[in-house]
Every structure is written in structure tokens, then in C-alpha cells.
Amino acid sequence: MTRIHQIELDATEHKVVLNIESRFDKTSYIETINQLQSHIKRGDIYEVNFCQEFFANHASINPLATYRALNKLSPTPFSGFFRIDDHYILSATPERFLCKRGNRLISQPIKGTAKRSIDMAEDEQIKAMLKSSIKEQAENVMIVDLVRNDLTKSAIQGTVKVDELFGIYSFPQVHQMISTISCELDPDIHLIDAIKNTFPMGSMTGAPKIRAMELIDTYEKSKRGAFSGSFGCISPTGDFDFNVVIRTILYHAKQQYLSFQVGGAITYAAKAEDEYEECLLKASAIMKVLAGV
Numbered sequence: 001m002t003r004i005h006q007i008e009l010d011a012t013e014h015k016v017v018l019n020i021e022s023r024f025d026k027t028s029y030i031e032t033i034n035q036l037q038s039h040i041k042r043g044d045i046y047e048v049n050f051c052q053e054f055f056a057n058h059a060s061i062n063p064l065a066t067y068r069a070l071n072k073l074s075p076t077p078f079s080g081f082f083r084i085d086d087h088y089i090l091s092a093t094p095e096r097f098l099c100k101r102g103n104r105l106i107s108q109p110i111k112g113t114a115k116r117s118i119d120m121a122e123d124e125q126i127k128a129m130l131k132s133s134i135k136e137q138a139e140n141v142m143i144v145d146l147v148r149n150d151l152t153k154s155a156i157q158g159t160v161k162v163d164e165l166f167g168i169y170s171f172p173q174v175h176q177m178i179s180t181i182s183c184e185l186d187p188d189i190h191l192i193d194a195i196k197n198t199f200p201m202g203s204m205t206g207a208p209k210i211r212a213m214e215l216i217d218t219y220e221k222s223k224r225g226a227f228s229g230s231f232g233c234i235s236p237t238g239d240f241d242f243n244v245v246i247r248t249i250l251y252h253a254k255q256q257y258l259s260f261q262v263g264g265a266i267t268y269a270a271k272a273e274d275e276y277e278e279c280l281l282k283a284s285a286i287m288k289v290l291a292g293v
Contacts, residue, residue: 023221046268048212054262099239105182109181111136112177113278140177154185199230204263227250
């Protein structure tokens with residue numbers, strides 16, 4: 001467990017110092033990735049989403065103000081602010097888990113991330129490299145296949161389809177590779193069961209899903225809690241839309257505990273150092289907000 005960053009945060013009326021720590025240092029993270037890849041070589045799994053936690057004890061923040069700052073820096077289509085008693089979720093997630101529109105179910109898993117550049121020509125080049133990356137495509141298509149399988153549990157036979165494969169979408173901090181899979185909902189399947197049949201989402205677990213979850217429980221040093229879960233809404237007509245809780249601050253006001261987790265897909269071809277750097281990239285917007293940028 002290593003302290004990685006000390007920041008000053010302007011809470012209500014006074015400055016407080018947040019000591020952001022990580023459950024992994026770079027060396028232990030790389031060692032863990034190597035262990036997970038040994039499972040892949042043995043054929044236990046094809047891919048696993050491995051995450052690490054950054055946290056601060058004795059944290060005193062204004063949750064709503066912090067969420068607004070996060071959403072301003074990193075506006076995303078599925079962001080949200082959620083509170084139950086002293087527990088807060090401050091989310092800038094770009095990912096949709098599952099939605100229902102009429103009789104149609106739609107899932108949009110994200111696998112594939114690249115940094116943005118302030119230079120337009122370089123930014124377009126980065127975007128093109130992400131789209132053509134064999135590694136990122138391999139990670140993405142494994143999860144697409146998993147989601148297709150999950151949707152068959154709720155679908156009218158023969159209606160599961162991939163509407164878009166390897167779509168590239170740009171957000172203020174990163175480019176993302178997003179695929180879209182849909183189906184027609186079997187009228188005998190209740191909408192709640194349709195959610196159950198696809199949860200937890202493939203993009204945050206791995207393939208095969210159950211074995212990947214077992215390895216996540218073994219190798220991650222923190223319980224995920226609400227992270228990598230979902231929140232959303234159900235309309236009176238039965239339509240719904242639920243996100244994936246990533247790029248998110250979890251805050252327990254009474255315990256003054258602040259936490260956020262980041263991770264990525266680990267495959268046979270993954271390079272541990274690159275995956276570590278990608279984690280830091282995904283955490284960058286939250287770190288900027290907590291630093292008062």
C-alpha cells in the first residue's frame with residue numbers, strides 16, 4: 001500500500017489535505033498481472049477486468065460540489081449523483097450497461113482506451129490507432145461475445161445482433177472503443193429478469209464470466225462495493241436505462257472515507273506496464289478534480 005499523491009481540496013470553507021493512497025504499487029501491480037496471465041496461459045480464462053483502488057482516510061468533501069466539478073471536467077452521457085444516507089456515488093461514467101426501449105434491449109460495453117491530445121492532428125492519429133489496434137479489438141470482441149451470450153437469455157430466438165462493432169467515441173479525457181449489441185426482448189421475460197440475466201456486466205468481469213469473477217475476488221485487494229455495479233432508472237412504461245459505475249468517486253461521509261477504482265482488460269497480449277499507465281490515465285480526471293484543478 002503506497003501513498004501516491006497529496007492534494008489540497010477546497011471543501012466547504014477551509015482547505016483540507018487528502019492523502020490519496022493505492023492498494024498496489026507499480027511492482028505489485030505488475031506481479032499480479034503476470035499471475036493473471038498465467039491463468040490465461042493455462043486456459044482458465046481468456047480475459048479478466050482487473051481493478052485497483054485509490055483511497056483517502058479522514059476525507060472531508062462537499063459531495064455535490066465535487067460531483068459538479070467532476071462532471072464539468074469530464075462530462076459523460078451516463079454520469080450521475082446518488083445518495084443513500086451517508087453513502088455517495090459521484091459518477092462520470094461514459095458507459096451504458098443496459099437499456100430497454102420498447103421491446104428492444106441494448107448494451108454498449110467499453111473495451112479500448114486511448115489518451116486525448118491537445119494537438120488536433122495528433123489526436124486524430126491516436127484515434128485512428130485505437131480503431132485499428134488488434135489488441136484493443138481482441139479485448140472488445142471477447143466482451144461483445146459475452147454480452148451476446150447474456151442477451152440470449154432474455155431474447156426472442158435469433159434476434160441478438162451486433163449493431164456496431166469497434167465504434168470510436170471521444171470524451172474530454174480519452175477516446176473509447178464501444179460496441180453496441182441489441183436484441184428483441186422475449187415477452188415472457190420480465191424486465192427485472194432481463195437485467196438479472198446480464199448482471200454483472202461483461203466489461204467489468206471477463207470471459208468466461210464466473211471464473212473471471214473468482215479470480216477478481218482472489219487477486220484484487222479491495223471489495224468493489226458499488227464500483228463496477230450500476231444505477232439508473234425505470235420509467236412508468238417499463239423502459240429503463242442503467243450505467244456502469246466506473247470513473248466514479250465513492251464517499252462515506254460519516255466514516256470520512258473516499259475511494260475510487262480504475263482497471264482494465266487483461267489478456268494474453270496485455271503488457272503489464274502499459275495497463276498500469278492506462279489505469280493512471282483513467283484516474284486522471286478524478287485526480288484533477290480532487291486537486292482542485
